[in-house]
Amino acid sequence: MIEIPPGWIIIAGAVLIPILRGHLRHLALLGLPSLALALIWTMPTETLWQIPFLNYQLTLLEFSAVGKVFATVFALMTLVGGIFAMRTASTLELSAAFLYAGSAIGITTCGDLITLFIYWELMALGSTAVVLAPGTASAYRASIRYLLMHAFGGCILLTGIVWHLYSTGSSEFTQLELQGPAQWLIMIGFLVNVGAPPFSAWIADAYPEASPSGAVFLSAFTTKTAVFTLLVAFPGTGILIPIGCFMIFYGIIYALLENDARRILAYSIVNQVGFMVTGIGIGTEMALNGAAAHAFAHIVYKALLLMSAGAVLYQTGKRRCTELGGLYQSMPLTTICGTIGALAISSFPYTSGFISKSMISSSAAYEHLTWVWFLLAAASAGVFLHAGIKYPWFVFFQKDSGLRPADPPKNMQLAMVLFAFVCIALGVFPQPLYEMLPYPVEYEPYTADHLVTQFQLLLFAGLAFFVLLPMMKRTETISLDLDWFYRKLLPRWYRAIEGLAGTVYDACQRFVTTKLTTLLQRTYDREEHRPKGYFARLWPTETMVLWVVILLASYLMISYVQAGGR
Amino acid sequence: MNDSEKHWLVRASTIKILWLVFIAILIVTVVSELFIHKHEYFGIDGSFGFSAWYGFITCVAMVVAAKLLGTFLKRKDDYYDD
Numbered sequence: 054m055i056e057i058p059p060g061w062i063i064i065a066g067a068v069l070i071p072i073l074r075g076h077l078r079h080l081a082l083l084g085l086p087s088l089a090l091a092l093i094w095t096m097p098t099e100t101l102w103q104i105p106f107l108n109y110q111l112t113l114l115e116f117s118a119v120g121k122v123f124a125t126v127f128a129l130m131t132l133v134g135g136i137f138a139m140r141t142a143s144t145l146e147l148s149a150a151f152l153y154a155g156s157a158i159g160i161t162t163c164g165d166l167i168t169l170f171i172y173w174e175l176m177a178l179g180s181t182a183v184v185l186a187p188g189t190a191s192a193y194r195a196s197i198r199y200l201l202m203h204a205f206g207g208c209i210l211l212t213g214i215v216w217h218l219y220s221t222g223s224s225e226f227t228q229l230e231l232q233g234p235a236q237w238l239i240m241i242g243f244l245v246n247v248g249a250p251p252f253s254a255w256i257a258d259a260y261p262e263a264s265p266s267g268a269v270f271l272s273a274f275t276t277k278t279a280v281f282t283l284l285v286a287f288p289g290t291g292i293l294i295p296i297g298c299f300m301i302f303y304g305i306i307y308a309l310l311e312n313d314a315r316r317i318l319a320y321s322i323v324n325q326v327g328f329m330v331t332g333i334g335i336g337t338e339m340a341l342n343g344a345a346a347h348a349f350a351h352i353v354y355k356a357l358l359l360m361s362a363g364a365v366l367y368q369t370g371k372r373r374c375t376e377l378g379g380l381y382q383s384m385p386l387t388t389i390c391g392t393i394g395a396l397a398i399s400s401f402p403y404t405s406g407f408i409s410k411s412m413i414s415s416s417a418a419y420e421h422l423t424w425v426w427f428l429l430a431a432a433s434a435g436v437f438l439h440a441g442i443k444y445p446w447f448v449f450f451q452k453d454s455g456l457r458p459a460d461p462p463k464n465m466q467l468a469m470v471l472f473a474f475v476c477i478a479l480g481v482f483p484q485p486l487y488e489m490l491p492y493p494v495e496y497e498p499y500t501a502d503h504l505v506t507q508f509q510l511l512l513f514a515g516l517a518f519f520v521l522l523p524m525m526k527r528t529e530t531i532s533l534d535l536d537w538f539y540r541k542l543l544p545r546w547y548r549a550i551e552g553l554a555g556t557v558y559d560a561c562q563r564f565v566t567t568k569l570t571t572l573l574q575r576t577y578d579r580e581e582h583r584p585k586g587y588f589a590r591l592w593p594t595e596t597m598v599l600w601v602v603i604l605l606a607s608y609l610m611i612s613y614v615q616a617g618g619r
Numbered sequence: 620m621n622d623s624e625k626h627w628l629v630r631a632s633t634i635k636i637l638w639l640v641f642i643a644i645l646i647v648t649v650v651s652e653l654f655i656h657k658h659e660y661f662g663i664d665g666s667f668g669f670s671a672w673y674g675f676i677t678c679v680a681m682v683v684a685a686k687l688l689g690t691f692l693k694r695k696d697d698y699y700d701d
Contacts (some may be wrong), residue, residue, distance in 0.1 A: 302681075309685035310693065371697075382626050408659070418660040426661065430670070431677035438678050501655040509646045509670035516645060517678035524682055530693040540699055 056101050058114045058162050059089040059124060060172070063131055063155030067179070067531040070148045072340055082139050082147070086132035089158065093124045100164060109224040112164025118491040119345055123281045124161040125489070126349045127154060129475075130273045130356060137360055137468035138266030141367065146186035150270040153179030157274035161281055166214045166239075169282070173210060173246075175204035183267045186261050192262045198540070199259035202245070202252065210242025229286045239289055244278035245424070247330060248323045249296050253303055254536035256322055261315035261372070267364030272322055272359050273352045280329045280348050289336025294425055297334055300327030302434045308439035310532045314362045314372050314448050318355065321398065321440040324432070325351045331429065332413040335420060338492035343412030345490055350405035350479060354397035357472040358444065361391030364465050365448060368458035374527045379453035386460045388449040390469035397476040399441030400433055402507055405479035408486070408498045411507070412460055415496070433507075434514035441511070442518045447527060645671075 066085040073081055102114035131154040138147060155357065156175035163169050177200065185196035193530050207573040216235035218224055229236045245252045260271045287293065288387045304324025325347070332344035364387045365380060366372050397404035400411065410433065417426040460466055479486055487494040518525070578585045627633055649668050659665025664673075 077678060115673070140686045305681055306685045306688060309682060312696065379626075379629075418658075421660065423661050426664075430664075430673060431681070434674040434678050435681050438681060502657050505648060505651055505655055506657070506670040509652070509668065510674035512641075512645055512648055513671045513674040514678045515684070516641075517675050521679065521682050524686055528693065529687075529696050531696045531698060532692040533687065534692075 056096070056114060057092075058159055059092040059096075059128065060155045060157070060159030060162060062092065063128070063151050063158060064175075065155075066149045067152035067155065070151060071144050079139055082135035083132065084288050085151075086128050086135060086154075090125065090128040090132065093121060093128055093158075093162075103164075105467055106167065108222075109167060109218070110165065110449055111168050111224075112226075114162055114166030116162060117285070118489070119281070119284060119341075120161040122345045122434055122489050122491070123277065124158050126352045127158045127161065127274065127277075130154070130159075130270075130352055130559060133468050133471050134266065134270050134273070134356065136471070137269055137363070137465050140462055140464050142266045143186050143188075144262060146183055146267050148609055149179045149182030149186060149232045150267070151179075153183060153274055154269060155179075157278045164226055166217065166226050167224055167370070169226050170207075170211060170214055170460045173278075174207055176275065176278065177207060177537065180271060184263050186267055187262070187264045187615070189262075192409065195259045195262035199255055202255045206242050206245030206252070209238050209245065213238025213240075213242055226282075228237065231287070231290060240283070243279050243282045244296070246275050247283065247326055248276055248279075248300065249330065250299050250303065251535045252536040253323050254299065255317040257307065257311075257316050257534070258536055260319045260322075265367045268319075269356050269359045269363060272318070272355045276322060276326045277348050277352055278441060280326060280333070283330065283333050284341060284344055284602075288333055288341055290334060293334030294422070295334075297327045297329070297331030298425065298428050298432075300324065300330060301428070302435070303327075305432065305435040305439045306458050307532055307534070309443070310530075312374050312527050312529060312531075314365070314374055314377065314444065315359065316531075317374075317444055318358050318362060319438065321436070321444075322355060324436060325355065328410055328413055328429070328432070331425065332416065335413070335416050335422065335425070337420060339412055339419065339494075339496060340416035342490040342492050342494055342496075343409060345485055346409035346412060347406075349486060349489075350397065350409040350476075352403060352476045353472050353479070354394045357394035357469060357476060358440070360399065360465065360469050360472065361387050361394060362444075362448065362466060364461035364469070365458070367461055367465070369456055371456075373529065374447035374451075375529055377448050377454055378451040379449075380456060380458065381449045382453075383457040384449070384460050386466055387469065388445070390473045392477055393473040394439075395445045397480070399437040399511060400507065401437075401441070401480075401511060402499070402504055403419075403477065403480040405476045405486075407480055407507065408483035411441075411498050411503060412496055422471070427508065430510065436508050437511045437514040442515055443525070446518075476609055501614045519557045533562070560571060 062085050066081055069081050096116050098116045098118055100112060100115045103110050103112050105111070126520060131151070134150065138150070156172040159172040160169055160176070163172060170298055181200040181203070184199050185192060189205050190521055213235050217229070217239060220233065220235055229239065231237060231240065248256045256276070260268050263271055283293065300323050304320045306324070308320035308324065311317045311320060315582060317364050329344040329347050332340040332347065362372065365377065365384070368384070369377070371377055393404070397406045400406035414426060414429040414433065483498060558587060578589070583589050647673050652667060657665055663669065
């Protein structure tokens with residue numbers, strides 16, 4: 054049995070894809086993720102490969118149960134994302150996506166913080182290139198903002214890791230106690246990637262600028278690897294509960310205000326990841342199981358949703374709700390798949406979201422976390438509102454836009470059907486997923502109680518949507534977020550400071566030149582065409598003689614003074 | 620466009636039927652609560668039709684909150700374009 058990290062196989066794909074063409078490239082796109090998936094499933098859950106590095110052990114390959122859940126869904130995502138992207142994505146995008154996916158899988162199978170950090174940065178580079186890949190000016194600017202944000206998060210993480218290594222002497226990536234600034238910095242580094250406040254804006258800023266297929270890859274890896282690292286290192290950390298709840302409602306409110314279909318979905322990533330962060334904060338076995346299961350389910354249905362939005366963008370070139378509508382008539386398959394994704398994200402019974410998210414809210418109930426439970430219940434209704442109905446309604450239904458695009462190419466259709474199938478299969482048969490989870494599952498999602506209350510919650514949320522439809526009318530607007538500070542305020546300050554410095558410089562220059570000019574003019578004799586003054590009237594030889602006399606006289610004086618003492 | 624030329628799904632008659640079906644389903648989900656045993660963790664969540672009214676009211680609250688915040692936060696979508 055070969056024992057190499059499965060992520061390396063995908064990263065090798067990043068090198069192979071640019072040099073392969075045609076069927077060979079398609080083979081690599083499908084074969085390498087399948088091979089990685091096979092490896093993930095045949096490896097035992099233990100430490101398999103360690104090498105010494107300076108004073109530390111680098112654990113290049115270590116499998117845990119929770120790592121396996123994330124590695125599986127990441128590899129699956131790479132495979133189906135590759136099918137979706139294979140005919141339309143640029144070479145740069147495919148290669149970058151494989152580097153990105155491979156390093157994400159690497160994080161799930163590594164056992165020390167140094168290796169984790171290397172993968173973390175590789176992921177930032179790969180994902181930046183995915184954002185950059187369309188080559189438009191807006192994609193370029195978004196990718197640079199994205200890179201700066203992740204470089205910032207990476208610096209915080211690195212500082213934390215180095216501090217942690219120095220103070221504890223251990224590089225092991227395992228549960229960490231929040232005992233000092235080192236561990237706090239590590240957690241903040243993870244939280245930047247998870248999209249926690251005040252760093253939530255980068256998701257909706259960068260992802261929608263990527264290509265139709267690029268956004269599908271982006272939705273899966275960065276935030277969910279951060280969920281994985283939080284789940285391993287900081288389970289049961291109380292502060293994560295309010296952070297998660299904030300993210301949940303931030304996502305809902307901003308998605309409700311948004312007009313761009315793919316930005317709606319980007320905001321709802323923050324919302325969904327908020328549920329996972331809350332689960333990690335609650336920290337019971339059931340809540341952690343719920344967070345892992347929800348990450349698995351979420352990657353699939355969010356990719357499906359972004360595939361349907363990507364298909365619409367690819368076929369029409371449009372992504373604003375105000376320009377879309379009525380597409381169900383000519384894109385039936387995309388409509389059905391998008392709607393299945395929308396139902397799954399809303400935790401509709403018999404979809405994947407129901408069997409995973411209900412574990413998180415039930416664990417809040419079991420722990421008697423009153424306000425958390427009430428917030429989660431309201432949020433479940435809110436998800437149906439902002440993603441479950443709003444997205445399909447404004448893209449595929451509402452008023453007829455007159456657009457009649459066909460369903461997308463066959464490979465995109467296949468990818469959507471595959472993931473729509475997974476969404477329903479997981480909802481109807483949750484056992485295979487439950488058996489993968491890190492702790493034993495004694496949870497039955499399909500009780501009459503759960504079903505009735507969930508149907509009431511969702512359907513009355515639906516009623517609220519249609520009753521309030523006039524208030525939901527789309528406007529051609531964006532909503533200000535904390536990225537305003539670095540996209541507007543700082544550039545404004547920079548320009549002000551730049552302007553001030555320019556004014557001061559100009560004033561100094563004017564002052565010096567006028568002073569010099571008047572000085573020269575005052576000392577210049579225009580009639581004689583020479584400077585005024587005694588020396589200007591002499592021949593240069595005469596001046597020279599005068600200076601020689603002064604010099605010799607000085608010599609005489611100095612030697613006289615030196616000899617004077619004796 | 621004449622109503623009969625429209626796609627069958629968006630004809631006024633279909634929409635009326637859809638609303639009636641939707642309302643019927645809403646009633647069924649609430650009434651069916653009479654026939655099940657509900658777990659109650661916090662008191663109020665055990666009251667009759669809790670999820671129904673809680674889902675409706677919180678959604679209205681979220682839409683209104685978004686609308687209010689929108690008056691401060693919304694900008695034209697070319698706001699950041701230089």
